[in-house]
Amino acid sequence: MNLRQDIPAMLPEELIQALAGNAWVRIERIVSRGHHSPEGFWYDQAEHEFVLLVQGAAELELAAPDERLRLEPGDCLTIAAHRRHRVNWTHPEQDTIWLAVFFAQ
Amino acid sequence: MNLRQDIPAMLPEELIQALAGNAWVRIERIVSRGHHSPEGFWYDQAEHEFVLLVQGAAELELAAPDERLRLEPGDCLTIAAHRRHRVNWTHPEQDTIWLAVFFAQ
Numbered sequence: 001m002n003l004r005q006d007i008p009a010m011l012p013e014e015l016i017q018a019l020a021g022n023a024w025v026r027i028e029r030i031v032s033r034g035h036h037s038p039e040g041f042w043y044d045q046a047e048h049e050f051v052l053l054v055q056g057a058a059e060l061e062l063a064a065p066d067e068r069l070r071l072e073p074g075d076c077l078t079i080a081a082h083r084r085h086r087v088n089w090t091h092p093e094q095d096t097i098w099l100a101v102f103f104a105q
Numbered sequence: 106m107n108l109r110q111d112i113p114a115m116l117p118e119e120l121i122q123a124l125a126g127n128a129w130v131r132i133e134r135i136v137s138r139g140h141h142s143p144e145g146f147w148y149d150q151a152e153h154e155f156v157l158l159v160q161g162a163a164e165l166e167l168a169a170p171d172e173r174l175r176l177e178p179g180d181c182l183t184i185a186a187h188r189r190h191r192v193n194w195t196h197p198e199q200d201t202i203w204l205a206v207f208f209a210q
Contacts, residue, residue: 003157004179020155020183024129025208027155050125050132052108052204054159054179074109074159076204078125099157099181101206103130 003054003097026102034092042084047102052076056096059089081105108159131207139197147189152207157181161201164194186210
């Protein structure tokens with residue numbers, strides 16, 4: 001499989017696909033096409049998340065400490081469990097492809 | 106961190122760096138510069154390995170069933186625990202960057 005291929009022509013919502021994993025780890029491809037978190041929405045996850053931006057561009061916002069990160073291809077970070085975060089922006093004219101690995105705290 | 110950056114000028118051996126993980130999962134960056142598995146060497150790992158080729162080019166060989174896979178950026182696969190495999194070739198003039206996620210069987 002190639003992460004840059006097999007993306008639907010229409011993408012009314014973000015595409016989330018499980019690629020591999022077991023009871024303790026989940027590896028997913030996420031494709032965003034201008035999608036971003038709803039106004040005022042913050043993720044607050046029970047698992048740690050390692051995320052890699054494979055293609056495209058995005059802005060992440062994280063709380064405690066407050067940070068805004070502009071992500072380019074190759075950028076990656078680990079978001080600790082329960083660290084609140086949101087996707088402020090993804091490139092509106094280009095598919096933004098993420099690889100995310102969720103793992104237990 | 107950007108997976109394409111902070112690569113040493115000299116790379117006598119493959120670079121392997123732990124990025125994140127816990128007792129059940131290990132996320133690593135691997136950088137190859139023409140490196141390949143020694144003649145006759147096969148990996149036989151106790152863990153599953155999800156691997157993504159981020160940059161560069163490589164040929165993987167897998168056993169049972171026997172396969173040779175030419176990998177380009179964005180290509181990914183999961184190598185099941187104890188499936189024998191080796192890296193036949195990586196691009197000699199370009200850094201090949203892998204993201205690998207090892208997780209328990």
